[in-house]
Amino acid sequence: xxxxxxxxxxxxxxxxxxxxxxxxxxxxxxxxxxxxxxxxxxxxxxxxxxxxxxxxxxxxxxxxxxxxxxxxxxxxxxxxxxxxxxxxxxxxxxxxxx
Amino acid sequence: xxxxxxxxxxxxxxxxxxxxxxxxxxxxxxxxxxxxxxxxxxxxxxxxxxxxxxxxxxxxxxxxxxxxxxxxxxxxxxxxxxxxxxxxxxxxxxxxxxxxxxxxxxxxxxxxxxxxxxxxxxxxxxxxxxxxxxxxxxxx
Numbered sequence: 001x002x003x004x005x006x007x008x009x010x011x012x013x014x015x016x017x018x019x020x021x022x023x024x025x026x027x028x029x030x031x032x033x034x035x036x037x038x039x040x041x042x043x044x045x046x047x048x049x050x051x052x053x054x055x056x057x058x059x060x061x062x063x064x065x066x067x068x069x070x071x072x073x074x075x076x077x078x079x080x081x082x083x084x085x086x087x088x089x090x091x092x093x094x095x096x097x098x
Numbered sequence: 099x100x101x102x103x104x105x106x107x108x109x110x111x112x113x114x115x116x117x118x119x120x121x122x123x124x125x126x127x128x129x130x131x132x133x134x135x136x137x138x139x140x141x142x143x144x145x146x147x148x149x150x151x152x153x154x155x156x157x158x159x160x161x162x163x164x165x166x167x168x169x170x171x172x173x174x175x176x177x178x179x180x181x182x183x184x185x186x187x188x189x190x191x192x193x194x195x196x197x198x199x200x201x202x203x204x205x206x207x208x209x210x211x212x213x214x215x216x217x218x219x220x221x222x223x224x225x226x227x228x229x230x231x232x233x234x235x236x237x238x
Contacts, residue, residue, distance in 0.1 A: 011155050011196040018188050026181070048107030055110040061122040068129035075136040082143055085215045 116176055123170045123183055130190045131167065134160050141197050144208040153200075156193045163189050 043050045138160065142152045167186045173179040201208065 010200065011159060011192065014192045014196060015159055015189055018192060022184065022188075048104050051107035051110050051112070051115075052103045054112065054115040055106050058110075058115060058118045058122065061118075061126070065122060065125045065129065068126050068133065072129045072132040072136065075133060075140065079136050079140050079143065082140065082212065082215060086143065086147065 112176075116173075116179065119176070119179055120171050120173060123179060124167075127167045127170055127183070127186055130187060131160065131164060134190050134193050137194060137197055141201055144211060145201070145204070147211060148204060148207055150204065153197065156197060159189050159193055 134156075138153055138156045145152060163186045166182055170179070170182055170186070173182055
């Protein structure tokens with residue numbers, strides 16, 4: 001049977017690792033690669049098309065926002081439902097035990 | 099098609115992109131915070147009947163991400179926006195990953211608890227019209 005790991009201070013470790021990686025990539029030496037150079041040249045050559053691409057990204061962002069808010073509201077409602085029904089469940093269990 | 103792309107590109111530029119990025123970034127970050135908050139609360143709610151310790155550190159990490167999130171609507175340029183989004187949202191994903199991973203072994207018991215709560219709802223509801231209708235139709 002699969003057993004999930006239970007590390008001590010698991011989340012702080014994960015967060016610290018992430019910030020260490022972020023610091024390394026942000027402040028580490030970074031030379032522009034050939035692919036990046038080609039990309040920048042392509043963007044500069046067709047600024048109008050690039051602007052259209054940016055608009056597409058912003059329109060896609062609207063769908064992402066709707067998705068995230070829907071998930072957040074569903075979770076909120078699930079929490080409220082369970083929070084109100086868990087005491088009832090305890091009462092039922094206690095009632096059946098007696 | 100080319101004309102459409104050209105018209106879109108001339109009516110939308112990088113400055114507009116940053117402006118709308120600020121607004122959209124604020125909206126999805128707010129949703130992220132609520133989502134993470136209720137994932138933690140749900141996990142704690144289901145851990146309590148199983149006599150498991152409450153999650154506290156995820157609350158602290160979430161609270162720490164709220165501070166930089168407040169600066170998203172006023173970031174000066176695109177690179178700063180991206181960096182700020184990474185600083186705020188990656189800890190949120192780590193919180194979700196952590197909650198999922200740490201509660202995986204208790205998942206079956208939690209699921210059983212949710213199912214028994216569902217049974218409790220049906221048990222305690224005074225009148226269920228659908229059920230009564232079904233009973234009527236089934237009775238000889």
